[in-house]
Amino acid sequence: MKKIVLVEDDSDLFALVKYNLEKEGFAVAGSQTGKGALELCRRERPDLIILDIMLPDSDGLEICKALRNHSELSNVPIIFLTARVSETDRILGLELGANDYIVKPFFIRELVARIKNQFRTQVSPARTVRAGSLELDRASCRVLSHGQEVALTATEFRLLEFLMSRPGVVYSREQLLDSVWGHDRAVTDRTVDVYILRLRQKIEADPANPVFIRAVRGFGYSFNETTVETGSKTSAVV
Numbered sequence: 033m034k035k036i037v038l039v040e041d042d043s044d045l046f047a048l049v050k051y052n053l054e055k056e057g058f059a060v061a062g063s064q065t066g067k068g069a070l071e072l073c074r075r076e077r078p079d080l081i082i083l084d085i086m087l088p089d090s091d092g093l094e095i096c097k098a099l100r101n102h103s104e105l106s107n108v109p110i111i112f113l114t115a116r117v118s119e120t121d122r123i124l125g126l127e128l129g130a131n132d133y134i135v136k137p138f139f140i141r142e143l144v145a146r147i148k149n150q151f152r153t154q155v156s157p158a159r160t161v162r163a164g165s166l167e168l169d170r171a172s173c174r175v176l177s178h179g180q181e182v183a184l185t186a187t188e189f190r191l192l193e194f195l196m197s198r199p200g201v202v203y204s205r206e207q208l209l210d211s212v213w214g215h216d217r218a219v220t221d222r223t224v225d226v227y228i229l230r231l232r233q234k235i236e237a238d239p240a241n242p243v244f245i246r247a248v249r250g251f252g253y254s255f256n257e258t259t260v261e262t263g264s265k266t267s268a269v270v
Contacts, residue, residue: 035078037061046064070095080110096130113138132146168192175189175235
């Protein structure tokens with residue numbers, strides 16, 4: 033089931049869109065304010081985001097920019113649903129990274145059709161990622177080492193999945209905190225070091241001489257790109 037995050041301040045319109053999308057078989061999570069929208073998306077990991085521009089406490093354009101700059105959400109399709117009708121507004125919205133721009137008032141059937149069109153061209157990430165003896169399964173949230181399941185906490189799994197999915201890329205502690213823990217967090221940079229140590233103790237043959245998760249002095253952490261291979265990709269189904 034595809035999940036959609038809906039950010040719309042008009043309560044009647046919010047309820048109408050949510051009802052019709054759920055009737056079409058989508059799971060819908062949402063907010064009627066812009067505050068916390070980024071954290072909501074990070075937490076829900078949606079397949080698509082419907083975003084109003086003129087929110088009472090935020091600018092939808094700024095939220096769109098933040099989403100496109102977020103490593104975990106940068107590729108999620110965004111559809112603007114707005115009363116701004118000028119050509120300039122449309123162009124700006126698309127230039128900021130929106131995939132579609134729908135002007136109010138609109139027909140629900142058109143919105144549903146445009147959502148389905150986004151999913152037709154969307155490609156699902158590989159279910160499994162492998163690195164030597166290590167295998168991570170996104171669907172079952174399981175990690176195997178030499179064929180044996182490794183017991184990880186939810187946060188440990190998210191951190192490992194994030195790094196394994198981007199082999200060779202060096203991330204600072206701050207970037208890892210934003211992507212794995214989110215912006216609304218009550219943890220410090222040192223938390224990353226603690227979790228990296230725990231992961232190494234669970235997945236490395238010799239934690240003192242890690243093969244998978246490498247520290248880059250002065251910068252942060254990276255997953256060894258020479259060890260990673262991805263499972264076959266599957267095309268998205270509407």
